[in-house]
Amino acid sequence: MRRLSLIAMAVAALATGCTMAPKYERPAAPVSASFPADGVYAAQPVAAQGGARSANGVAAADLGWRDFFVDARLQQLIDIALKNNRDLRVAMLNVQAAQAQYRIVRSELFPTLAAQGSQSNQRTPRDLSILNHTITNSYNVGLNASWEIDLFGRVQSLKDQALAQYFATAYARKAAEISLVSQVATQYLQVLQADDLLAVTRQTLKSASDSYGIVKLQFENGTTSELDLSQARTVMESAAANLQAQERARAQAVNALVLLLGEPMPDDLADGMPLDGQNLLTDIPAGLPSDLLLRRPDIMEAEQNLLAANANIGAARAAFxxxxxxxxxxxxxxxxxxxxxxxxxxxxxxxxxxxxxxxEGGQNLANLDLAHIQKKIEIANYEKSIQSAFRDVADGLAARGTYDQQIAALERDTAAQQRRLALSTLRYKQGVDSYLGVLTAQQDLYAAQQTLITVRTQRLANLVTLYQALGGGWIERTGDAPRAADAG
Incomplete structure (x- = not known):
């Protein structure tokens, strides 16, 4: 029955001029028809306020990265990375290799023609020779041609498979470039975070050192206890240790950024903006999950791999x-x-x-079974890529709907901690409280300042990630015509 069905498909292929690959149907997206909108998702920014810049309803895939990032130094770093990053260079070379492989497979559709010239000598035993000619010379010059008639679409299916693999590699390269833009921006934010943390730590160390000097003088004059002196030194030494750790973290963050750039950090970088001055676009519309099929190159890569597996079934059928x-x-x-x-x-x-x-010992049947299994694998990979993209966007929306309120609360907490430190210091100087109150207030203020800086960085990094998750980062300026995925 299986061979009869294959013969029927062969007759249909001959009648229509098509390959024996199954008709491709895109699998249904295994996600909800819309992104979550309740709870933490409800507080999405709808328009820029308070001096913030607005996307004006433009989708992420249509927003140029120079318009999403306003920091001139960051823009310069992204431009350098796009020219020099080695991972991106390998991705582009992979595209060229896949293109060459496609041309190799496609060439099998055409006849081959070769020129040939030869000369041969042959000796025949005398008793077998004619007219005693025991040595024969032969010279030959001509053209040789060969051609496989692809009646059942085997070569055509292999060509379609190679073409789909080429497109998949091109989309993988596009995804790598979009990811690189996001990685450079996120790593740059890590450097800015390290700068802010160092500034807070230096300020805390100076304040703690000043307080320790005062307490030490009081201890030497006999007006305070050794316990107060030890507590004052605790804050100072803790800040000194944190300073070294943060200096190390900043150096390592710069090293990671240099790796992404693909060259040493230039000396002529443009002036940058501080962490709280990045002013990224915060109101990029999320659209519908179905839009991701056209925006996300990783999804398009997965679909091309599925098309390649589908074409491979045609080649496996034609082998019968x-x-x-x-x-x-x-x-x-x-x-x-x-x-x-x-x-x-x-x-x-x-x-x-x-x-x-x-x-053939069941080889053709096994190849056909393998082709069907590989297609099922690629269907699962395609569906998983859609689910992963849905989760990326949903996570970004959940974070975008909560970070602003969290930062506002942390800013109020930091201001309250600063007031608490001032009051605790005043009460200690007046002899109302011990130095423990000052110590605790100082430590809590330091922790609150660090938390605020960290969450501000996380908010900006989330906006960058959401921009990437929605397919942004491929074009340089808003309004530019999108390049092809295999463009150099």
Whole structure:
């Protein structure tokens, strides 16, 4: 029954001129028709306020990265990375390699033609020779041609598979470039975070050192206890240790950024903006999950891999049917070199060949089963890529709907901690409280300042990630015509 169904498909292929690959149908997206909108998702920014810049309803894929990022230094760093990053360079070379592989497979659709010249000597035993000619010379010059008639679409299916693999590699390169833009921006934010943390730590260390000097003087004058002196030193030494850790973290953050750039950090970088001055676009519309099918290159890559697997089934089916090849040659043959182009030396041959598989130990059936299994694997990969994209966007929306309120609360907490430190210091100087109150207030203020800086960085990094998750980062300026995925 299986062979009969294959024969029926072969007849249909011959009648329509198509391959034996199954008709492709895009799998349904295994996600909800819309992104979550309740709870933490409800507080999405709808318009820029308070001096913030607005996307004005433009989708992320249509927003140029120079318009999303306002920091001139960051823009310069992204531009350098796009020219020098080695991972991106490898991704582009992979595209070129896939293109060459496609051309190799496509060439099998056409006849091959080759020129050939040969000379041979042969000795025949005397008792077997004619007219005692024991040594025979032969000279041959001509053209050889061969062609496989692709009646059942085997080569066509392989060509379609190679083409889909080429497109998949191109989309992988596009995804790598979008990811690189996001990585450079996120790593740059890490450097800015380290700068802010160092500034707070230096300020805390100076304040703690000043307080320790005062407490030490009081201890030497006998107006305070050794416990107060030890507590004052605790804050100072803790800040000094944090300073070294943060200096190390900043150096390592710069090293990670240099790796992404693909070259040493230039000396002529433009002036940058502080962490709280990045002013990224915060109101990029999320659209619908179905939009991701056209915005996300990783999803398009997965679909091309699925198309390649679908085409491979056509090649596996065609292997059950005859293979017809035509070979021929035309030229001249002469026993002497000078007689090659004389009248009567022309020679030709034509040798059509048909090969029909009869018994191959189940190899063709196994190849067809494997092709079907590989297609099922690619369907699962395609569906998983859609689910992952849905989750990326949903996570970004959840974070975007909560970070502003969290930062506002942390800013109020930091202001309250600063007031608390001032009051605790005043009460200690007046002899109302011990130095423990000042110590605790100072430590809590330091922790609150660090938390605020960290969350501000996380908010900006989330906006960058959401921009990437929605397909942004491929074009340089808003309004530019999108490049092809395989563009250099």
């Amino acid at each position: 049917f005859p293979s017809i090849s035509l070979t021929g040659s035309f030229g001249t043959i002469s026993p002497t070199l000078g007689g090659l182009f004389k009248a009567g030396s022309a020679a030709w041959s034509f040798a059509p060949t048909i090969t029909l598989p009869i018994f």
